[in-house]
Amino acid sequence: MFDPAMTPGQRLARGTCRHLAALGFASVEEVIPTPGLRVDVMALGPKGEVWVVECKSSRADFMSDGKWQGYLPWCDRFFWAVDTTFPVELLPDDTGLILADGYDAELVRMAPHSKLSAPRRRVITQIFARTAAMRLRTLRDPQIGG
Numbered sequence: 001m002f003d004p005a006m007t008p009g010q011r012l013a014r015g016t017c018r019h020l021a022a023l024g025f026a027s028v029e030e031v032i033p034t035p036g037l038r039v040d041v042m043a044l045g046p047k048g049e050v051w052v053v054e055c056k057s058s059r060a061d062f063m064s065d066g067k068w069q070g071y072l073p074w075c076d077r078f079f080w081a082v083d084t085t086f087p088v089e090l091l092p093d094d095t096g097l098i099l100a101d102g103y104d105a106e107l108v109r110m111a112p113h114s115k116l117s118a119p120r121r122r123v124i125t126q127i128f129a130r131t132a133a134m135r136l137r138t139l140r141d142p143q144i145g146g
Contacts, residue, residue, distance in 0.1 A: 008057035011102035016081040019105035028132050033074040053079045077111035
C-alpha cells in the first residue's frame with residue numbers, strides 16, 4: 001500500500017529493508033552510530049556483517065550530504081539506495097548500489113568489503129541491538145517513551 005505520509009527517503013528505506021530481509025538481514029532505520037551521524041538503514045547479516053545504506057531521493061539530496069564518508073568506519077559494506085530516476089553516475093564507484101522503491105529493491109552493485117575491527121563491531125552491534133530493542137519496547141508500551 002502506498003503511504004502518502006512517507007517521505008521519498010522513507011519509501012526507499014522501506015523497500016530496501018524488505019529486500020535486505022529477503023537476504024537474511026535484520027535492519028533498523030535511522031541508527032545513530034556516534035553523535036552527529038544518523039544512518040538511514042543499518043543491517044545486520046546472518047554472519048554478523050554490518051551494512052549501512054544511505055537513501056537518496058534526488059540529486060539535491062545527494063549533493064547536500066557531506067557526512068556519508070563518516071559512516072564508512074561503522075560498517076563492513078556501504079550502499080546507496082536510490083530510485084530508477086536517480087542519476088547514478090553521481091555515486092562513487094567504490095560504493096554499493098541498490099535500486100529501490102517503496103515495495104522492494106534490487107542490489108545492483110555489491111559494495112567493497114572493508115572488515116570492521118572486533119572492538120568496533122562489538123560497539124556497533126550493541127548500538128544496533130539497543131536501538132532495535134528500545135523501539136520495540138516503545139511499540140509495546142508507548143508510555144515508556146524513547
